[in-house]
Amino acid sequence: EVVMTQSPATLSVSPGERAILSCRASQSVSRNLAWFQQKPGQAPRLLIYGASTRATTIPARFSGSGSGTDFTLTISSLQSEDFAIYYCQQYNNWPPPYSFGQGTKLEI
Amino acid sequence: EVQLVESGGGLVQPGGSLRVSCAASGFTFSRYWMTWVRQAPGKGLEWVANIKQDGIEKYYVNSVKGRFTISRDNAKNSLYLQMNSLRAEDTAVYYCARNSPITETHGGLDYYYYYMDVWGKGTAVTVSS
Numbered sequence: 083e084v085v086m087t088q089s090p091a092t093l094s095v096s097p098g099e100r101a102i103l104s105c106r107a108s109q110s111v112s113r114n115l116a117w118f119q120q121k122p123g124q125a126p127r128l129l130i131y132g133a134s135t136r137a138t139t140i141p142a143r144f145s146g147s148g149s150g151t152d153f154t155l156t157i158s159s160l161q162s163e164d165f166a167i168y169y170c171q172q173y174n175n176w177p178p179p180y181s182f183g184q185g186t187k188l189e190i
Numbered sequence: 191e192v193q194l195v196e197s198g199g200g201l202v203q204p205g206g207s208l209r210v211s212c213a214a215s216g217f218t219f220s221r222y223w224m225t226w227v228r229q230a231p232g233k234g235l236e237w238v239a240n241i242k243q244d245g246i247e248k249y250y251v252n253s254v255k256g257r258f259t260i261s262r263d264n265a266k267n268s269l270y271l272q273m274n275s276l277r278a279e280d281t282a283v284y285y286c287a288r289n290s291p292i293t294e295t296h297g298g299l300d301y302y303y304y305y306m307d308v309w310g311k312g313t314a315v316t317v318s319s
Contacts, residue, residue: 126227
């Protein structure tokens with residue numbers, strides 16, 4: 083089973099700053115990686131799939147990069163609504179399960 | 191509007207059973223793989239099970255194999271998760287999610303990978319005496 087490790091566990095930043103979140107896979111997942119945002123009491127929301135493709139309606143300040151085992155989610159110029167927990171997830175191996183990272187909490 | 195709405199959660203005793211449902215609307219349900227994901231209180235996301243469009247091919251995380259059954263009714267645009275022999279550690283919010291495909295071509299062959307693009311709001315299941 084592929085193990086996904088996110089770092090840091092918590093990232094403290096100020097509005098207007100840039101945030102860089104990392105996700106590492108225990109084996110190559112090619113570019114089959116997604117990023118999700120989750121706010122308290124809400125369902126996860128897809129931000130990025132295919133490692134770097136923004137989902138519909140996702141603002142351009144969110145960008146993803148990486149392939150193989152190392153991936154990054156960058157949020158440029160943080161807005162107040164961006165403070166949330168972010169999860170990466172691989173969907174590369176067959177058969178499933180498709181593992182998630184443990185999450186990075188982005189806080190002010 | 192594309193929408194998934196879960197229902198059927200509640201309080202159940204250890205060893206008991208519960209079936210949660212997910213009603214789909216706004217898209218052609220029968221064309222998509224579907225997935226259940228859960229989240230224990232204060233914890234991260236855990237992939238639970240998925241099911242192919244025809245309802246025949248199914249996969250489960252090890253911790254629920256033999257206890258949970260995923261199924262679907264394409265005529266009713268509905269996804270189900272039958273949960274038996276429930277344990278305290280099954281306490282979680284259960285989300286259903288639609289899976290959309292990405293195609294990659296290698297050596298002249300097409301390979302399909304599925305990411306979860308639409309999620310419901312979830313239904314809470316509590317296993318406690």
